[in-house]
Amino acid sequence: MAVLLLAEVNNGELALDATAKAVTAAKSLGDVTVLAAGGTAAAAGEAAAKIDGVAKVLVAEDASLGHRLAESTAALIVSLAGDYEHIVAPATTDAKNVMPRVAALLDVMVISDASGVVDANTFERPIYAGNAVQTVKSNDAKKVITFRTSTFDAAGEGGSASVETVSAADNPGLSEWVEDKVAESDRPELTSAGVVVSGGRGVGSEEDFKLIEALADKLNAAVGASRAAVDSGYAPNDWQVGQTGKVVAPELYIAVGISGAIQHLAGMKDSKIIVAINKDEEAPIFQVADFGLVADLFEAVPALTEKLG
Amino acid sequence: MKVLVPVKRVIDYNVKVRVKADGSGVDLANVKMSMNPFDEIAVEEAIRLKEAGKADEIVVVSIGVKQAQETLRTALAMGADRAILVNAADDVHTDIEPLAVAKILAKVVEEEQPGLVLAGKQAIDNDMNATGQMLSALLGWSQGTFASELDIEGDKAVVTREVDGGLQTIKVSMPAIVTVDLRLNEPRYASLPNIMKAKKKPLDEKTAADYGVDVTPRLEIVSTTEPAARDAGIIVGSVDELVEKLKEAGAV
Numbered sequence A: 001m002a003v004l005l006l007a008e009v010n011n012g013e014l015a016l017d018a019t020a021k022a023v024t025a026a027k028s029l030g031d032v033t034v035l036a037a038g039g040t041a042a043a044a045g046e047a048a049a050k051i052d053g054v055a056k057v058l059v060a061e062d063a064s065l066g067h068r069l070a071e072s073t074a075a076l077i078v079s080l081a082g083d084y085e086h087i088v089a090p091a092t093t094d095a096k097n098v099m100p101r102v103a104a105l106l107d108v109m110v111i112s113d114a115s116g117v118v119d120a121n122t123f124e125r126p127i128y129a130g131n132a133v134q135t136v137k138s139n140d141a142k143k144v145i146t147f148r149t150s151t152f153d154a155a156g157e158g159g160s161a162s163v164e165t166v167s168a169a170d171n172p173g174l175s176e177w178v179e180d181k182v183a184e185s186d187r188p189e190l191t192s193a194g195v196v197v198s199g200g201r202g203v204g205s206e207e208d209f210k211l212i213e214a215l216a217d218k219l220n221a222a223v224g225a226s227r228a229a230v231d232s233g234y235a236p237n238d239w240q241v242g243q244t245g246k247v248v249a250p251e252l253y254i255a256v257g258i259s260g261a262i263q264h265l266a267g268m269k270d271s272k273i274i275v276a277i278n279k280d281e282e283a284p285i286f287q288v289a290d291f292g293l294v295a296d297l298f299e300a301v302p303a304l305t306e307k308l309g
Numbered sequence B: 001m002k003v004l005v006p007v008k009r010v011i012d013y014n015v016k017v018r019v020k021a022d023g024s025g026v027d028l029a030n031v032k033m034s035m036n037p038f039d040e041i042a043v044e045e046a047i048r049l050k051e052a053g054k055a056d057e058i059v060v061v062s063i064g065v066k067q068a069q070e071t072l073r074t075a076l077a078m079g080a081d082r083a084i085l086v087n088a089a090d091d092v093h094t095d096i097e098p099l100a101v102a103k104i105l106a107k108v109v110e111e112e113q114p115g116l117v118l119a120g121k122q123a124i125d126n127d128m129n130a131t132g133q134m135l136s137a138l139l140g141w142s143q144g145t146f147a148s149e150l151d152i153e154g155d156k157a158v159v160t161r162e163v164d165g166g167l168q169t170i171k172v173s174m175p176a177i178v179t180v181d182l183r184l185n186e187p188r189y190a191s192l193p194n195i196m197k198a199k200k201k202p203l204d205e206k207t208a209a210d211y212g213v214d215v216t217p218r219l220e221i222v223s224t225t226e227p228a229a230r231d232a233g234i235i236v237g238s239v240d241e242l243v244e245k246l247k248e249a250g251a252v
Helices: A016-027 A042-049 A063-068 A070-083 A093-105 A209-218 A227-231 A297-307 B037-051 B068-078 B098-112 B131-139 B192-198 B239-248
Strands: A002-006 A031-038 A054-061 A086-090 A110-114 A116-119 A122-127 A132-138 A143-147 A162-165 A175-182 A195-199 A222-225 A252-256 A273-278 A291-294 B002-006 B009-011 B033-035 B057-064 B082-087 B116-120 B142-153 B156-163 B166-173 B176-180 B203-207 B219-225 B234-236
Touching: A002 A016, A002 A070, A002 A093, A016 A031, A016 A086, A016 A143, A031 A042, A031 A063, A031 A070, A042 A054, A042 A162, A063 A070, A063 A093, A063 A175, A070 A093, A070 B131, A070 B142, A086 A093, A093 A110, A093 A143, A093 B098, A093 B131, A093 B142, A093 B156, A110 A122, A175 B142, A195 A209, A209 A222, A209 A252, A209 A297, A222 A227, A273 A297, A273 B239, A291 B239, A297 B239, B002 B037, B002 B098, B009 B068, B033 B037, B033 B068, B037 B057, B037 B068, B037 B116, B037 B176, B057 B068, B057 B098, B068 B082, B068 B192, B068 B203, B082 B098, B098 B131, B116 B131, B131 B142, B131 B176, B142 B166, B156 B176, B166 B176, B234 B239
Parallel strands: A002 A031, A002 A086, A031 A054, A054 A162, A086 A143, A110 A143, A195 A222, A195 A252, A252 A273, A273 A291, A291 B234, B002 B057, B002 B116, B057 B082, B082 B203, B116 B176, B142 B176
Antiparallel strands: A116 A122, A122 A132, A132 B219, A175 B166, B009 B033, B142 B156, B156 B166
């Protein structure tokens, strides 16, 4: 049984953490072939070949595959699909854009955000913002799956898979890339960071979010935010943690001024240690916190930043 | 241009979800149901396109149980022009899979010939995030998913998308499927006069069989369980105590 795994490639570089976590999830399903696709993808393919458990790497380079446009990427995957029983990817926004399109073209259901592998046909996935876990058994000939990276450990390095090039499929030419607005940051990436400090509506302004960022920098942490903070313009959209944002499971998650709506909890409740700082002692975030501090964040956060490290 | 907006009836986002004791699913009997919040944003966007003179008719469609009629009436009260209800299930606990929904929607699109389909990016019940992309695949149309901005420029739609790294802007050929994210707009509330008017707007009833689509699930639900609960934590009295506890736990 063979698995085709769509690597996460950003501007020609492999997103190693997300891809290696998906490899861990996919390994038990069969021999894993990684597909690195992009405008440039050779370096990403070389990097993927070093992931433990990868049997083969396919590199597809073509201008039409740049910026991971759904139509051309899906067409490529479908052109390769014949050899594989499972077609999988880490559950990133890129893969969530592409994989349901692949599934429909193959006339199969997609299994999004799988958090567990029971057997080759049976998978667990959270539903209702993680308030329930469903085990589903696929009756389709091919399984198209995205894996929730926060629930799998990254596969190690040390592999030396063979690398082959493949051609892009015909570009349907339906869409074109205009621009990316990507914030450059020296902080760890949110979904792979060991520590995450998140701010919510209670932080009150974009300017005061600097308090959150200062604490994060002291802990070498990534910065997250609740939906309310993003909607209010205090933080950019790519910081959002929750049901429809990013799902994180760091060693330490510090929630500051976040009330703890179920939609937010969906994105962080698998964190190992959760700290909540909120002035409202009734806030639901305290129900999932290992350590709760009922305090004014404008006093507690600078004090915490000072006392740590 | 005609805009088609699929809407789904789901558990209200404020309701506490209870897993049924027999593991067969989530209890939806006598639970408050509402329009999927992302679909409300899609309906709102369609109305704004109409108000801006870029759309002339808004058709909303829902696929599921007959009670989805209420969801369609809500969309009509917000400002949609007419509705199509596709009866595809009798039991409120039956969730029609995105693939089957997309197949039915593809048939509706063939009949209605919209220039744009605006859909929510995901439903907050099954969290699958798939229907828009699947519909786009079946029609061979372009797709712009997770939109936080949308501009129609002639026969192209310029879509700014919320992605992991930040924002991506793409230009897609029309007709297109656009799935909407949270920041696109803030949906309006329907006024009482509009709720009354909505009762008189046309609502066609169909069945999945009318469209020749088999809605048999491809994924068999083996079980539905509660997620693992977290152990109760403690409330600390001060920042100093918090630091001490974090050090004890080896977290810092």
